[in-house]
Amino acid sequence: xxxxxxxxxxxxxxxxxxxxxxxxxxxxxxxxxxxxxxxxxxxxxxxxxxxxxxxxxxxxxxxxxxxxxxxxxxxxxxxxxxxxxxxxxxxxxxxxxxxxxxxxxxxxxxxxxxxxxxxxxxxxxxxxxxxxxxxxxxxxxxxxxxxxxxxxxxxxxxxxxxxxxxxxxx
Amino acid sequence: xxxxxxxxxxxxxxxxxxxxxxxxxxxxxxxxxxxxxxxxxxxxxxxxxxxxxxxxxxxxxxxxxxxxxxxxxxxxxxxxxxxxxxxxxxxxxxxxxxxxxxxxxxxxxxxxxxxxxxxxxxxxxxxxxxxxxxxxxxxxxxxxxxxxxxxxxxxxxxxxxxxxxxxxxxxxxxxxxxxxxxxxxxxxxxxxxxxxxxxxxxxxxxxxxxxxxxxxxxxxxxxxxxxxxxxxxxxxxxxxxxxxxxxxxxxxxxxxxxxxxxxxxxxxxxxxxxxxxxxxxxxxxxxxxxx
Numbered sequence: 001x002x003x004x005x006x007x008x009x010x011x012x013x014x015x016x017x018x019x020x021x022x023x024x025x026x027x028x029x030x031x032x033x034x035x036x037x038x039x040x041x042x043x044x045x046x047x048x049x050x051x052x053x054x055x056x057x058x059x060x061x062x063x064x065x066x067x068x069x070x071x072x073x074x075x076x077x078x079x080x081x082x083x084x085x086x087x088x089x090x091x092x093x094x095x096x097x098x099x100x101x102x103x104x105x106x107x108x109x110x111x112x113x114x115x116x117x118x119x120x121x122x123x124x125x126x127x128x129x130x131x132x133x134x135x136x137x138x139x140x141x142x143x144x145x146x147x148x149x150x151x152x153x154x155x156x157x158x159x160x161x162x163x164x165x166x167x168x169x170x
Numbered sequence: 171x172x173x174x175x176x177x178x179x180x181x182x183x184x185x186x187x188x189x190x191x192x193x194x195x196x197x198x199x200x201x202x203x204x205x206x207x208x209x210x211x212x213x214x215x216x217x218x219x220x221x222x223x224x225x226x227x228x229x230x231x232x233x234x235x236x237x238x239x240x241x242x243x244x245x246x247x248x249x250x251x252x253x254x255x256x257x258x259x260x261x262x263x264x265x266x267x268x269x270x271x272x273x274x275x276x277x278x279x280x281x282x283x284x285x286x287x288x289x290x291x292x293x294x295x296x297x298x299x300x301x302x303x304x305x306x307x308x309x310x311x312x313x314x315x316x317x318x319x320x321x322x323x324x325x326x327x328x329x330x331x332x333x334x335x336x337x338x339x340x341x342x343x344x345x346x347x348x349x350x351x352x353x354x355x356x357x358x359x360x361x362x363x364x365x366x367x368x369x370x371x372x373x374x375x376x377x378x379x380x381x382x383x384x385x386x387x388x389x390x391x392x393x394x395x396x397x398x399x400x401x402x403x404x405x406x407x408x409x410x411x412x413x414x415x416x417x418x419x420x421x422x423x424x425x426x427x428x429x430x431x432x433x434x435x436x437x438x439x440x441x442x443x444x445x446x447x448x449x450x451x452x453x454x455x456x457x458x459x460x461x
Contacts, residue, residue, distance in 0.1 A: 022223045040363045044376050073373050075380070076216040077364035078328035082338050091329070098220040107221075110371040114217045122211040124218065125184040135183070138191050138445055143183055147209030147232070150279040154232055157275045158225040 013062040016100070023096035028086040029054045035080035035090050041073055048073040050080050050090050057097065066101040072108050107163045115162040119155065122146035172299050173203040174290070175242040177233070179251040180212050181401040188445035189401055192430040193247050193292060195444070199437045200300050200308065204245070207236055213246075213254035215325075216368055228275045230258035234289065235281040243288045245295050247430070249400035253325035253333065256289040260332040291326055291335055292430065293343055293399065305350045310438040312352030315459050318432065319356045319393035320344040321384060321407070323400040324364050338362075347429065348397065351436040358391035360384075365410075367402035378417060381410040385422040395425040395456050397432055404428060408450045425453045435460060 017023040035050040036042050042049050048070055056065050065071065071094055080090040101107060117124045123146060132143070182189050197204055210233055212218070214226035234255060237244045246252035262269045263285040273282050290298070296305065322344055330338035339362070345355040366380030384407060388396050398404045408426040415421055431444055431453075446453045 020223075021227075040360075040380060041369070041373075041376055044379050045373065073369070073376070075324075075364045075366060075369050075376075077324040079324075079363075082328050082330060089329075092223070095216075095219045095223045099223055102221055108372050111217065111221055115221055118212055118214075118218060123180040123184070124212050124215075125180040127184045131184060131187065134445075135187050135190075138187055140187055140190060140194070141206055143178075144206050144208045144210065147211050147236075150209065150232060150281075151211045151229055153279050154228045154275060155222075155225050157278050158222060158228050160222045160225040163221060 013060040013065075014058050016062075017057055017093070017096060020096040020099065022089065022092035022099070025086075025088045026054065026057060026093055029058065029088045030086060031055060032085065034083050034085060035088075038079040038083045040077060040079065041075050045073060050074070050094070053094065053097070054088070054090070057093075065097060066104050067106050071097045071101060102163050103161075105164070105166075109165045112163045112165045115160075119152060119162065120148075122148035122151050171201040171203060173205055173242055174245040174295065175207050175237040175240060176204040177210060177213070177244050177246045177251050177255065179246070179248045181250070181405075182248055186401045186404065186448075188448050189247055189404070189428050189430060191443075191445050192428060192434040192439070195439050196430055196434045196437060197245075197295070199434075199439070200296070200305075202295060202299060205240065205242055207240055207242075209236055213251040215250040215254050219254075226254065227258050227261070228272050230254045231262060231272050231283045232276060232279065232281055234259055234287065235276065235283055238284050238286050243290060245290050245292060247292050248402075249291070249323045249325035250402060252289065252291045256291075257329070257332045259285075259287070259289045260334075291399070293326070293347060294335060296347060296433070297343055302346055302350045305347070305433070309351055309436045311436055311460060313432060313436050313460050314352040316353045316456065317356045317392055317394045318348050318353045319358050319388040319391060319396045320348055320361070320429075321365070321388075321396050321398050321403055322362060323398065323403040326399050327362070344397075344399070344429065348432070351433060353432070356388070356391050356393045358387045358393065360387055365403040365406040367400075367406040370406075377406070378410065378413055381406040382414050382418065382420075385411065385414065385420075385424055389422055389424060393424070394459060395427055395453070397427055397429050399429055411451050423451060423455075425449065425451050425456050427453060427456065
């Protein structure tokens with residue numbers, strides 16, 4: 001059991017979410033739907049609706065929220081958060097839900113790649129020899145060393161774990 | 171003149187030296203000094219925040235500490251880096267409890283967040299430190315026949331409570347900076363909607379539809395090019411046009427230029443020095459218009 005899972009074992013799901021970094025504002029939602037009507041993804045994909053994700057979280061539908069695809073479809077544009085009349089920090093809330101889902105073993109495989117790169121290089125995009133050479137040709141200064149060691153210490157101190165890949169790709 | 175620690179992040183050095191090159195040339199021409207600090211890491215943007223929000227905030231704070239120690243404000247070119255760092259900076263300055271908590275973590279690497287510096291977007295440096303009048307004076311090659319559709323992207327503006335770059339619903343900073351170059355800033359529908367960049371690899375169809383929407387609406391508005399502030403938006407719209415072509419059989423041929431590239435051209439930097447050839451959609455029509 002992770003640190004967070006131990007702490008939250010006997011909590012209701014909405015309490016678990018509000019106890020998390022980013023999830024604090026969940027219970028302020030009064031389901032007006034301003035978020036859904038501001039969402040560029042909801043307009044294109046009916047399987048994503050931020051109001052619905054909040055409703056299910058408030059109703060304690062933990063399994064449906066954490067194992068479903070919906071929480072991963074937010075494009076993090078912050079339109080909803082900007083417009084929410086109740087100041088629900090919806091995009092942050094979705095990060096909190098993703099953090100919980102990930103600890104429970106649910107996440108699209110791409111996050112495992114991001115985490116691997118971050119841990120190994122201190123960057124989430126690898127810099128190729130080709131681009132380094134191009135930089136030199138353009139007269140750009142050589143890249144400075146990356147603080148990978150400090151970064152990894154911070155990741156360990158905050159319980160960052162690399163999500164495992166699952167066979168079924170979401 | 172003012173000095174800044176330049177924060178490059180991951181995507182710009184890995185994929186878009188054209189952004190860095192044009193930004194460095196522009197700021198040099200305008201007398202802003204850039205310092206490259208050791209040990210900056212990834213800013214921990216949304217994909218990492220999705221894994222662990224607390225880790226991400228602590229890493230952002232670590233990077234801010236490096237600039238604090240050097241006594242320099244940060245300038246970020248990428249919207250993602252700007253957002254991660256400016257959000258952490260504002261949140262930690264505002265919330266003493268959070269600051270104490272993050273500082274406990276940072277103690278493990280011998281750092282302490284003090285809250286002594288600002289994190290600025292490239293546009294803010296141009297607007298606040300140089301100003302529109304000074305930029306107008308420095309323009310040697312006005313972009314006067316050019317219709318430019320400004321595309322802010324999401325993380326330059328939102329969440330506005332923490333970023334405070336401009337009004338999140340009716341911003342004007344980008345438009346004003348384009349007009350200072352002599353260009354016409356073109357209005358188009360859904361200007362402030364997302365490029366879809368962060369959905370790539372997760373929901374590719376939605377990502378591409380969001381990018382295509384920008385191409386449709388800026389074309390309809392008669393723009394000669396779209397101007398971007400973020401490497402993710404640039405990729406979504408530039409390389410995105412090749413994907414739109416193969417999926418929708420639609421050809422837009424809409425050049426995408428970072429604002430840094432447009433201002434560098436207006437300030438008289440030779441196009442050959444700007445790596446414009448690295449764009450998938452060639453900027454030739456834009457160069458002809460301003461020749």
